[in-house]
Amino acid sequence: MKRENIIEVKDLTKKFGNFTANDKLTFSVRKGEVFGFLGANGAGKTTAIKILCGLSKPTSGDISVVGYDVYTQPEEIKKNIGYMSQKFSLYEDLTTAENFRFFGGIYGLKKAEIKQKTSFYLQQLDMENARDKIIQSVPLGWKQKLAFSIAVMHEPDIVFLDEPTSGVDPITRRQFWDMIYNTAREGITVFLTTHYMDEAEYCERVTILVDGRIEALDTPMALKKQFGGSSMEEVFVKLARKKLTVDG
Amino acid sequence: MKGFIIKEFHHIFRDVRTMIIIFGMPVVQILLFGFAITTEIKDAKIAVLDHSKDRATREITNKLVASGYFLLESDLQSYDEIEEYFRKGDINEVVIFESNFENKLKKNEQPSVQIIADASNPNTASLLTNYTIGILSDYQQQISGGKKQGVIAETKMLYNSELKGVFMFVPGVITILLMLVCAMMTSISIAREKELGTMEVLLVSPLKPVQIITGKVVPYVLLSFINAVTILLLGYFVFGVPVRGSLILLLLESILFIVLALSLGIFISTISKTQQVALMISLAGLMLPTILLSGFIFPVENMPVPLQWVSNLMPPRWFIIIIKTIMLKGVGLAYIWKETLILFGMTLIFLGLGIKNFKIRLE
Numbered sequence: 229m230k231r232e233n234i235i236e237v238k239d240l241t242k243k244f245g246n247f248t249a250n251d252k253l254t255f256s257v258r259k260g261e262v263f264g265f266l267g268a269n270g271a272g273k274t275t276a277i278k279i280l281c282g283l284s285k286p287t288s289g290d291i292s293v294v295g296y297d298v299y300t301q302p303e304e305i306k307k308n309i310g311y312m313s314q315k316f317s318l319y320e321d322l323t324t325a326e327n328f329r330f331f332g333g334i335y336g337l338k339k340a341e342i343k344q345k346t347s348f349y350l351q352q353l354d355m356e357n358a359r360d361k362i363i364q365s366v367p368l369g370w371k372q373k374l375a376f377s378i379a380v381m382h383e384p385d386i387v388f389l390d391e392p393t394s395g396v397d398p399i400t401r402r403q404f405w406d407m408i409y410n411t412a413r414e415g416i417t418v419f420l421t422t423h424y425m426d427e428a429e430y431c432e433r434v435t436i437l438v439d440g441r442i443e444a445l446d447t448p449m450a451l452k453k454q455f456g457g458s459s460m461e462e463v464f465v466k467l468a469r470k471k472l473t474v475d476g
Numbered sequence: 477m478k479g480f481i482i483k484e485f486h487h488i489f490r491d492v493r494t495m496i497i498i499f500g501m502p503v504v505q506i507l508l509f510g511f512a513i514t515t516e517i518k519d520a521k522i523a524v525l526d527h528s529k530d531r532a533t534r535e536i537t538n539k540l541v542a543s544g545y546f547l548l549e550s551d552l553q554s555y556d557e558i559e560e561y562f563r564k565g566d567i568n569e570v571v572i573f574e575s576n577f578e579n580k581l582k583k584n585e586q587p588s589v590q591i592i593a594d595a596s597n598p599n600t601a602s603l604l605t606n607y608t609i610g611i612l613s614d615y616q617q618q619i620s621g622g623k624k625q626g627v628i629a630e631t632k633m634l635y636n637s638e639l640k641g642v643f644m645f646v647p648g649v650i651t652i653l654l655m656l657v658c659a660m661m662t663s664i665s666i667a668r669e670k671e672l673g674t675m676e677v678l679l680v681s682p683l684k685p686v687q688i689i690t691g692k693v694v695p696y697v698l699l700s701f702i703n704a705v706t707i708l709l710l711g712y713f714v715f716g717v718p719v720r721g722s723l724i725l726l727l728l729e730s731i732l733f734i735v736l737a738l739s740l741g742i743f744i745s746t747i748s749k750t751q752q753v754a755l756m757i758s759l760a761g762l763m764l765p766t767i768l769l770s771g772f773i774f775p776v777e778n779m780p781v782p783l784q785w786v787s788n789l790m791p792p793r794w795f796i797i798i799i800k801t802i803m804l805k806g807v808g809l810a811y812i813w814k815e816t817l818i819l820f821g822m823t824l825i826f827l828g829l830g831i832k833n834f835k836i837r838l839e
């Protein structure tokens with residue numbers, strides 16, 4: 229089955245002074261895919277995701293997201309993507325329903341739509357009794373699930389998740405992945421970063437970033453075969469070590 | 477946009493500290509400045525060392541006490557006591573009459589009165605001696621039967637005939653509070669979104685930076701405006717501070733100043749990453765200069781020249797002139813267009829800087 233590409237990146241480079249955070253990244257993401265960026269802290273995952281979302285300008289490279297160019301059409305891109313940042317990013321002093329209302333509002337959803345979506349997601353998450361609770365009083369795992377629902381409530385083409393599961397307990401992480409799969413099934417492309425190796429196994433395709441460079445990109449299965457590891461963790465360690473010996 | 481403003485109001489109304497700063501502070505400050513910090517003198521304790529004890533000295537002493545400024549604490553008997561009374565801190569001033577006072581007065585021999593004041597508080601001391609001299613010369617005129625001798629100075633205190641401190645503080649407090657609420661609260665609330673990560677989400681959304689900024693500041697414009705009006709009302713009804721000029725002009729100028737303070741706040745928020753930093757910059761960069769350099773408490777004319785230059789850069793300095801002129805002198809725009817223009821220019825500069833920096837943050 230041939231699917232069209234929704235993100236195309238060629239030679240993306242981002243420099244901060246002398247430091248190169250992203251070094252000539254080239255990859256493409258297919259529509260409806262669950263695409264993972266795997267790497268240690270500081271490998272350049274967040275920098276890359278910020279560039280794709282239009283939060284940060286690349287130093288050089290050709291990049292298109294949802295068919296729009298990041299240099300000239302950032303506004304069009306913004307309308308068609310959802311984003312969940314590394315930090316927890318709902319308003320702590322608003323209630324669940326107020327957060328839905330606010331974020332729905334800034335994406336231009338109608339009042340009735342927002343109401344209907346709020347009920348839909350709360351029901352799906354089995355959190356109807358938290359509707360009028362201040363977010364602060366809601367447990368972290370629930371908050372993350374809410375943040376994800378809010379990131380996709382305007383039905384974007386792609387949703388970017390920057391380390392969505394850091395600091396969340398294993399059960400919630402499992403549920404979170406169920407949500408990610410459901411979203412992908414609805415046709416929304418999921419682009420996520422993670423430093424959990426086991427999560428890399430859940431992705432359709434994985435890019436391994438080491439020091440701002442792409443060291444490998446393929447399905448978890450193929451990567452394990454290629455680098456002769458039984459798990460993604462082994463693959464990653466091998467790649468990171470190879471890097472060390474080359475440098476050393 | 478509407479949703480944004482509603483959300484901002486939720487933030488404000490749900491945070492006790494914010495509420496206290498916005499609504500508690502104006503009232504507390506105006507009452508504090510109005511009642512507690514006062515430059516007027518009432519019931520200052522004095523002692524009299526009377527070497528002649530005749531009709532004239534008694535009359536003068538009575539006149540001093542009757543003025544309401546002084547309370548006669550004790551009659552001293554000798555010079556030795558003076559030092560002791562001052563050391564104990566019981567009295568602020570001693571008035572000494574030489575002997576044969578009345579006789580000399582009648583013979584036109586110019587008897588002398590010595591006034592000794594406790595100048596460990598210089599302002600009070602000079603005020604007290606001035607009052608005393610005033611009362612003495614008044615008495616002199618009285619006994620000479622209104623015959624004018626030499627040069628008689630008649631003073632009239634225009635615009636604030638009773639020299640009430642509140643007249644000075646109400647404009648000052650309005651200025652400080654508008655500065656504080658607008659600049660500090662907006663810079664903190666924008667910095668808070670940065671710190672908590674919600675700013676990223678806003679920037680990824682289709683909202684334009686201008687919309688984000690507007691959404692953040694509109695609630696503070698409204699609240700600051702309400703604040704300014706509250707202080708004016710308090711000043712008027714509690715302390716009798718009048719608004720002699722055009723109220724509409726006063727409110728318009730206030731709005732101009734509010735917008736200026738807001739643009740300063742936006743500018744501060746673009747250079748600070750956390751709420752703490754925003755708070756520190758606002759306090760050190762705005763609060764203190766507003767109080768010290770704006771001419772609110774210390775007259776600009778008395779400052780060293782370099783500080784006067786710095787003072788020219790302080791927006792509050794010009795606003796205080798404007799607001800005092802309108803409230804106390806009751807004149808119109810013709811007399812304050814220069815200051816208004818300066819505020820206007822400053823607003824444009826800070827707004828420009830703020831928006832430019834805000835955009836750079838995006839990239």
